[in-house]
Amino acid sequence: MTAETTDVAEVGANTRKAGQYVYIAAVVLLCAWVIVPLYFLLINTLSSPEAVNSYPKPFIPEFDLGSLTFFANFAGILTALKNSILVAALTMVMSIAIGAPAGYALSRFEFRGKELFRLLILLTRAFPLPLLALPLAVMFIRVGIDDTIFGLALVHTTLAIPFAVLITFSLFSGIPIELEEAAWTLGCNRLTAFQKVILPLVLPGITASAIFAFVISWNEVFAAAVLTIENRTLTAFLLQNLDTSPLHLKFAGGFILVVPALIFIFAVRKYLFAMWGIANR
Amino acid sequence: MNPRLLPYVLILPVTLFLCLFFLYPFVLVAQQAFSDGSGFTLDNFRDVTSHWKFPISLKNTFLLALAVVPIQLALSLLMATMVNRMKRGRDLILYIWTIPLGISDLAAGIIWLAIFEQSGFLNSMMGGLGLIDSPTNFLSYQSPMMVFVAIMLAEVWRATAIMLVILVAGIGLIPKEYYEAGEVFGATAWQRFLKITLPMLRPSLQTALVLRVILAFEVFAVVQALGGTLFPVLMGETYEYQFTLLNAGAAAAIALIILGISIAFTLIIMRALRVPKGATI
Numbered sequence: 001m002t003a004e005t006t007d008v009a010e011v012g013a014n015t016r017k018a019g020q021y022v023y024i025a026a027v028v029l030l031c032a033w034v035i036v037p038l039y040f041l042l043i044n045t046l047s048s049p050e051a052v053n054s055y056p057k058p059f060i061p062e063f064d065l066g067s068l069t070f071f072a073n074f075a076g077i078l079t080a081l082k083n084s085i086l087v088a089a090l091t092m093v094m095s096i097a098i099g100a101p102a103g104y105a106l107s108r109f110e111f112r113g114k115e116l117f118r119l120l121i122l123l124t125r126a127f128p129l130p131l132l133a134l135p136l137a138v139m140f141i142r143v144g145i146d147d148t149i150f151g152l153a154l155v156h157t158t159l160a161i162p163f164a165v166l167i168t169f170s171l172f173s174g175i176p177i178e179l180e181e182a183a184w185t186l187g188c189n190r191l192t193a194f195q196k197v198i199l200p201l202v203l204p205g206i207t208a209s210a211i212f213a214f215v216i217s218w219n220e221v222f223a224a225a226v227l228t229i230e231n232r233t234l235t236a237f238l239l240q241n242l243d244t245s246p247l248h249l250k251f252a253g254g255f256i257l258v259v260p261a262l263i264f265i266f267a268v269r270k271y272l273f274a275m276w277g278i279a280n281r
Numbered sequence: 282m283n284p285r286l287l288p289y290v291l292i293l294p295v296t297l298f299l300c301l302f303f304l305y306p307f308v309l310v311a312q313q314a315f316s317d318g319s320g321f322t323l324d325n326f327r328d329v330t331s332h333w334k335f336p337i338s339l340k341n342t343f344l345l346a347l348a349v350v351p352i353q354l355a356l357s358l359l360m361a362t363m364v365n366r367m368k369r370g371r372d373l374i375l376y377i378w379t380i381p382l383g384i385s386d387l388a389a390g391i392i393w394l395a396i397f398e399q400s401g402f403l404n405s406m407m408g409g410l411g412l413i414d415s416p417t418n419f420l421s422y423q424s425p426m427m428v429f430v431a432i433m434l435a436e437v438w439r440a441t442a443i444m445l446v447i448l449v450a451g452i453g454l455i456p457k458e459y460y461e462a463g464e465v466f467g468a469t470a471w472q473r474f475l476k477i478t479l480p481m482l483r484p485s486l487q488t489a490l491v492l493r494v495i496l497a498f499e500v501f502a503v504v505q506a507l508g509g510t511l512f513p514v515l516m517g518e519t520y521e522y523q524f525t526l527l528n529a530g531a532a533a534a535i536a537l538i539i540l541g542i543s544i545a546f547t548l549i550i551m552r553a554l555r556v557p558k559g560a561t562i
Contacts, residue, residue: 027363031377037438038380040395040402055416056405098294105291117292124303125492126547128499128516131536134523135309136302158302165295190287219385221502222516226523235387235502242505247398250506254391261383269376273450 071252090153091217103168133223313533346497357444390506451485
């Protein structure tokens with residue numbers, strides 16, 4: 001009888017242990033699934049153009065800057081890189097400047113039409129927004145901002161604004177209104193109370209959502225390719241040269257696209273889940 | 282300032298911006314699609330749908346979505362539950378798993394090109410193991426299945442993270458007491474997942490699926506990087522009409538078709554996973 005129960009306990013412990021191993025193996029495997037392809041891109045980027053086009057491939061990078069030098073010297077690519085950064089920076093500034101006040105209004109006020117406004121914001125999620133670049137291309141020609149950084153930034157801001165509004169909404173909601181009220185009783189008006197009490201508290205979160213807007217614009221391909229011809233962004237440039245450009249240019253370009261994204265996701269990782277969790281309610 | 286007007290002043294910029302760059306372009310794109318310069322016409326739609334490539338790209342887009350979305354749903358649910366019971370290293374693992382969130386679809390396509398191209402890492406690996414004598418060209422018209430698999434893997438790799446983030450945030454909102462109660466009544470881990478996690482996760486599942494399915498119908502740059510013209514999809518056709526064929530009316534017509542499909546699927550998902558009133562946490 002006693003022997004039997006210890007047996008059962010032992011079997012239970014064994015299965016639990018086996019389950020633990022399976023669990024750990026699965027976690028490691030899924031990490032490898034994400035990292036290994038990135039590592040392959042790194043090898044290709046840090047190899048000479050000859051090595052990139054040769055077979056079989058080495059599984060360790062040879063730390064040759066040939067591909068990256070080729071990338072940097074390729075006609076027009078540095079301008080494209082500069083355009084990408086400018087468009088993303090403009091998008092970042094515009095989406096926060098326009099979106100944050102609305103986020104504040106949603107978190108602090110009850111007003112008629114609030115539900116309608118929320119619906120408008122949520123509606124943008126149900127549409128493939130890059131497609132709107134097609135009619136906008138025509139409109140931009142009419143207004144005279146076709147093929148400009150500013151025109152493209154307007155479209156990217158449309159992509160980023162719903163996120164900016166919902167994220168700032170959740171940030172402001174996380175700060176008790178009592179803090180603001182206390183500031184009012186101590187002689188602040190709405191504006192100074194906001195500047196002195198609320199702004200310092202939300203600034204890190206606002207920065208995170210600004211970075212998020214930057215990444216949205218940096219990564220966008222379709223609208224960028226449709227709206228820019230002379231002033232192409234890096235994604236548009238790479239896309240339009242996919243058929244003709246050599247492999248090492250593609251890989252170096254892909255790598256340059258990935259690096260800022262990696263840093264940005266690392267910078268906002270603390271906010272990622274809080275932002276999405278509440279922004280999706 | 283009048284406090285009753287303040288919220289409206291704060292939401293005015295976003296509302297104006299979205300009217301100008303989100304709602305108005307819809308009118309424009311419809312106008313473009315339904316007119317030929319003189320009046321109402323269905324010619325654009327007739328042109329587009331009668332083209333031999335249209336049924337293929339429609340089929341490809343649907344097949345890809347059908348193959349990718351269920352895998353991503355299962356994978357992100359698995360990853361989210363794994364993260365949820367993680368004690369040590371949770372932040373690091375989550376960072377690694379969410380890396381693809383910041384990576385552009387074009388870069389993802391290029392990353393998987395490094396694996397699948399003729400002198401790429403898959404061939405090098407198989408050659409190194411002695412499985413093949415000479416590298417095969419996976420991404421050619423002779424192996425449409427491999428092209429499909431490569432695009433599918435790249436899509437799963439890239440866009441599972443967006444669902445994961447939403448689901449992790451959603452699981453974090455489920456009160457721990459529910460699980461404790463489940464354990465007290467002897468529910469197994471699997472039963473707890475089916476009876477507590479899944480039903481409570483409904484709102485997050487809804488958002489994750491809507492976002493993901495819309496992205497699936499927008500698939501473009503991954504396909505361009507890996508398959509080029511070998512695997513026509515709807516978004517690629519839109520681009521083709523706009524740029525190579527310079528037929529803005531036809532491009533607008535396909536854009537409207539993609540929009541229609543997206544809206545239809547959004548409604549279906551919202552309806553299928555609707556949250557009963559008053560049942561939110």
